[in-house]
Amino acid sequence: MVAIEFTEIGKLFSSDVRDGTAVSIRGWVYRIRKLKDKVFFLLRDSSGVIQCVVDKNEEGIWEKVEPLTIESSVTVKGVLKYDKRAPGGREVHVKDIMVVHYAEPFPITEDAVRSESEYLLDVRHLWIRSSYMTSILKIRHTVFEAIHEYFRKNGFYEVQAPMFITAAVEGGATLFQVDYFGRKGVYLTQSSQFYLEALIYALEKVYTIAPSFRAEKSRSRRHLSEFWHAEAEVAWYSLKDILRIEEELVAYIIKKVVDEREKELKTLGRNVDILIKESELPFYRITYDEALEILKRKGFEVEWGDDFGADEERALVSEFDKPVFVIGFPEACKAFYHRNDPERPEVTLSADLLAPEGYGEIIGGGERIYDKDELVKKIKRFGLDPKDYEWYIDLRRYGSVPHSGFGLGVDRLVMWICGLKHIRDAIPFPRDIRRVYP
Amino acid sequence: MVAIEFTEIGKLFSSDVRDGTAVSIRGWVYRIRKLKDKVFFLLRDSSGVIQCVVDKNEEGIWEKVEPLTIESSVTVKGVLKYDKRAPGGREVHVKDIMVVHYAEPFPITEDAVRSESEYLLDVRHLWIRSSYMTSILKIRHTVFEAIHEYFRKNGFYEVQAPMFITAAVEGGATLFQVDYFGRKGVYLTQSSQFYLEALIYALEKVYTIAPSFRAEKSRSRRHLSEFWHAEAEVAWYSLKDILRIEEELVAYIIKKVVDEREKELKTLGRNVDILIKESELPFYRITYDEALEILKRKGFEVEWGDDFGADEERALVSEFDKPVFVIGFPEACKAFYHRNDPERPEVTLSADLLAPEGYGEIIGGGERIYDKDELVKKIKRFGLDPKDYEWYIDLRRYGSVPHSGFGLGVDRLVMWICGLKHIRDAIPFPRDIRRVYP
Numbered sequence: 020m021v022a023i024e025f026t027e028i029g030k031l032f033s034s035d036v037r038d039g040t041a042v043s044i045r046g047w048v049y050r051i052r053k054l055k056d057k058v059f060f061l062l063r064d065s066s067g068v069i070q071c072v073v074d075k076n077e078e079g080i081w082e083k084v085e086p087l088t089i090e091s092s093v094t095v096k097g098v099l100k101y102d103k104r105a106p107g108g109r110e111v112h113v114k115d116i117m118v119v120h121y122a123e124p125f126p127i128t129e130d131a132v133r134s135e136s137e138y139l140l141d142v143r144h145l146w147i148r149s150s151y152m153t154s155i156l157k158i159r160h161t162v163f164e165a166i167h168e169y170f171r172k173n174g175f176y177e178v179q180a181p182m183f184i185t186a187a188v189e190g191g192a193t194l195f196q197v198d199y200f201g202r203k204g205v206y207l208t209q210s211s212q213f214y215l216e217a218l219i220y221a222l223e224k225v226y227t228i229a230p231s232f233r234a235e236k237s238r239s240r241r242h243l244s245e246f247w248h249a250e251a252e253v254a255w256y257s258l259k260d261i262l263r264i265e266e267e268l269v270a271y272i273i274k275k276v277v278d279e280r281e282k283e284l285k286t287l288g289r290n291v292d293i294l295i296k297e298s299e300l301p302f303y304r305i306t307y308d309e310a311l312e313i314l315k316r317k318g319f320e321v322e323w324g325d326d327f328g329a330d331e332e333r334a335l336v337s338e339f340d341k342p343v344f345v346i347g348f349p350e351a352c353k354a355f356y357h358r359n360d361p362e363r364p365e366v367t368l369s370a371d372l373l374a375p376e377g378y379g380e381i382i383g384g385g386e387r388i389y390d391k392d393e394l395v396k397k398i399k400r401f402g403l404d405p406k407d408y409e410w411y412i413d414l415r416r417y418g419s420v421p422h423s424g425f426g427l428g429v430d431r432l433v434m435w436i437c438g439l440k441h442i443r444d445a446i447p448f449p450r451d452i453r454r455v456y457p
Numbered sequence: 458m459v460a461i462e463f464t465e466i467g468k469l470f471s472s473d474v475r476d477g478t479a480v481s482i483r484g485w486v487y488r489i490r491k492l493k494d495k496v497f498f499l500l501r502d503s504s505g506v507i508q509c510v511v512d513k514n515e516e517g518i519w520e521k522v523e524p525l526t527i528e529s530s531v532t533v534k535g536v537l538k539y540d541k542r543a544p545g546g547r548e549v550h551v552k553d554i555m556v557v558h559y560a561e562p563f564p565i566t567e568d569a570v571r572s573e574s575e576y577l578l579d580v581r582h583l584w585i586r587s588s589y590m591t592s593i594l595k596i597r598h599t600v601f602e603a604i605h606e607y608f609r610k611n612g613f614y615e616v617q618a619p620m621f622i623t624a625a626v627e628g629g630a631t632l633f634q635v636d637y638f639g640r641k642g643v644y645l646t647q648s649s650q651f652y653l654e655a656l657i658y659a660l661e662k663v664y665t666i667a668p669s670f671r672a673e674k675s676r677s678r679r680h681l682s683e684f685w686h687a688e689a690e691v692a693w694y695s696l697k698d699i700l701r702i703e704e705e706l707v708a709y710i711i712k713k714v715v716d717e718r719e720k721e722l723k724t725l726g727r728n729v730d731i732l733i734k735e736s737e738l739p740f741y742r743i744t745y746d747e748a749l750e751i752l753k754r755k756g757f758e759v760e761w762g763d764d765f766g767a768d769e770e771r772a773l774v775s776e777f778d779k780p781v782f783v784i785g786f787p788e789a790c791k792a793f794y795h796r797n798d799p800e801r802p803e804v805t806l807s808a809d810l811l812a813p814e815g816y817g818e819i820i821g822g823g824e825r826i827y828d829k830d831e832l833v834k835k836i837k838r839f840g841l842d843p844k845d846y847e848w849y850i851d852l853r854r855y856g857s858v859p860h861s862g863f864g865l866g867v868d869r870l871v872m873w874i875c876g877l878k879h880i881r882d883a884i885p886f887p888r889d890i891r892r893v894y895p
Contacts, residue, residue, distance in 0.1 A: 182670070199893060200672060448652055
């Protein structure tokens with residue numbers, strides 16, 4: 020490799036790069052327009068896109084540029100010129116070019132893009148180069164950074180829970196079984212929650228960002244079989260305390276994305292003002308009972324005790340211009356570990372956070388049962404075997420404390436922030452019932 | 458829950474907390490000493506430990522304190538007193554106590570701890586509360602933070618690769634098979650590398666921290682079946698470029714741990730001066746051939762072309778007081794994707810980074826093959842089927858560029874930094890051939 024300093028293309032548009040500056044850049048050919056005596060091509064790198072111009076008179080260059088194809092990789096030496104006709108008002112007059120690799124004809128056609136074809140998933144390893152996918156990936160990067168920042172600034176310890184587990188957190192129906200050295204009964208984790216609960220007795224405030232796995236058989240626009248899960252658990256916290264953390268976290272993430280990724284949000288056509296409004300604190304808080312009233316008013320037939328489906332969630336949030344907490348779900352709607360309200364034992368001290376604009380539940384959380392007998396009884400009431408949860412019950416034997424926690428579906432959050440139609444575009448290589456390739 | 462402001466125990470030792478200050482604290486009972494007319498107990502929270510004293514004359518308190526057990530959870534109101542006889546020179550005279558939960562007799566005995574019994578793994582969910590494990594967990598937290606910081610400061614994008622894959626990165630023998638909706642041929646990822654390679658065409662410099670899975674059948678002190686893997690891939694980078702990133706990253710991590718976790722390193726008995734010396738840049742660089750010479754001199758029978766085992770690695774690094782890169786492994790030692798040296802095709806442009814003090818390989822990396830025909834030939838030469846690697850080969854069809862990358866075993870690094878005998882203590886809930894519980 021040559022010891023040249025290359026400039027990031029994005030930096031060529033800064034005000035301190037003057038007309039006439041000699042520059043070296045490298046990247047991939049994004050568009051080409053070939054005229055009789057000139058070739059224009061757009062060159063992209065990870066930071067931006069600039070127009071490059073080659074004149075037929077440029078000896079030794081023309082013959083390299085004539086056969087250029089979309090996505091070919093090149094390094095370019097040239098002179099930066101201000102030109103109002105060029106995109107962004109600047110272009111590079113090419114003085115030398117090295118074609119690192121002439122790309123074969125790129126298989127993604129504009130038709131495929133327009134029709135949002137399934138084919139884009141077959142060639143996902145190439146489609147991620149598009150400005151659409153790259154913008155999402157940059158926003159996703161900032162979302163992950165914001166999550167780490169928020170938790171660390173607030174005194175949380177980052178921890179990691181195992182992926183291989185032996186007992187379901189969220190019900191057995193969506194477990195993936197693994198052949199573990201020939202052994203049966205080993206599954207992939209659905210949530211790190213139980214392990215985070217163990218860790219609060221050492222570290223009090225803990226979080227993790229890790230994959231979780233759910234064998235979702237539905238072909239929904241909102242589910243993946245493998246998703247990134249930001250989970251937190253806090254000793255001594257009540258439901259009220261944990262809701263404050265949840266809304267602060269979400270608002271922090273959106274603020275950071277709006278501050279640092281405005282360009283990418285605009286590329287995606289996302290209305291930034293709506294996002295800013297949607298992240299104003301506090302978020303709305305309604306009870307499950309109030310939610311039911313709203314739904315009935317809107318003509319939904321939901322009985323007390325029913326969980327809400329996607330349609331109900333969408334109808335509900337259409338009433339609100341910010342995320343809304345639905346608090347106090349009936350016992351049967353929620354997994355066994357949720358603490359029942361001592362004042363009203365038929366409901367749990369739980370809450371879902373629903374994103375606006377119909378993106379659905381992004382966080383589920385609440386208080387956990389911390390009394391041993393209460394936990395064992397509820398495990399049995401749910402038709403489960405306390406033996407499968409021995410170590411989890413143990414946590415209530417040795418200095419148990421009230422505690423609360425939550426799980427945030429990071430891909431779902433990215434879907435909302437980016438305004439995507441389908442969750443699969445929120446993650447580089449999505450996995451669902453139909454797809455494990457590429 | 459009561460609306461009291463509790464002070465972190467660690468903060469009670471700060472110089473601005475004066476003798477006689479009224480304090481409220483909460484946590485778990487760490488040690489108890491019961492005398493006729495006094496009870497001393499150590500109270501721990503996530504930030505520290507302080508001695509609490511209860512006098513028999515304190516009405517309404519004595520009867521609560523008498524039955525106290527190890528690991529019971531309590532909240533305490535009291536007065537902070539300076540006292541040279543107390544650990545750390547301060548103690549709390551208890552004026553009120555609420556026992557949140559009287560713990561059952563704690564099952565971890567001092568015998569179990571002294572003998573480093575297998576039992577400590579059976580009750581891992583409780584053993585993590587020990588000052589030994591908590592110190593490691595805090596250092597691990599700082600290691601993860603340092604990795605994110607280093608990459609982000611250096612212009613890398615954080616990305617996530619899928620856990621479900623269909624083709625081996627590192628050889629088929631260590632793949633875990635998953636029952637994927639009844640479908641065969643789906644495995645857990647061994648490395649995110651191939652996906653990071655796809656992503657450099659969009660983002661150029663990418664990294665990820667994620668679990669990787671290897672069905673390691675050996676019962677080694679250095680292997681887990683599930684480990685945390687920090688991987689990076691960079692467009693346009695040569696072997697030399699990527700080695701610089703690798704050593705800077707490791708030095709950055711150690712510096713941060715030494716700066717922020719000195720207390721925890723000391724709790725573990727780790728010699729901080731040795732760590733500081735070991736993280737001085739640059740690290741050593743020797744060739745595979747030179748490594749072979751050293752090993753022969755030390756009486757090892759290794760042929761040119763052999764890979765090094767744990768014994769060889771230990772013997773090798775005993776010559777060095779800092780980490781050492783071993784550069785240019787023979788083709789057969791390394792996976793197919795490593796680029797062969799054009800000047801000497803029998804060796805690859807690869808390097809392992811070996812940690813000092815016998816902790817073994819912590820990073821493997823190097824240049825990747827970027828020419829399509831070269832890659833297809835090598836896949837065949839390795840007895841593999843190019844059809845299984847179609848999308849990976851595709852990356853060499855559309856604007857391929859030279860690139861390099863590496864994978865860092867984060868748990869192995871934590872093991873070295875903490876000076877642990879066994880890698881299982883570097884991760885909260887270790888998984889190996891024998892263990893998936895708790």
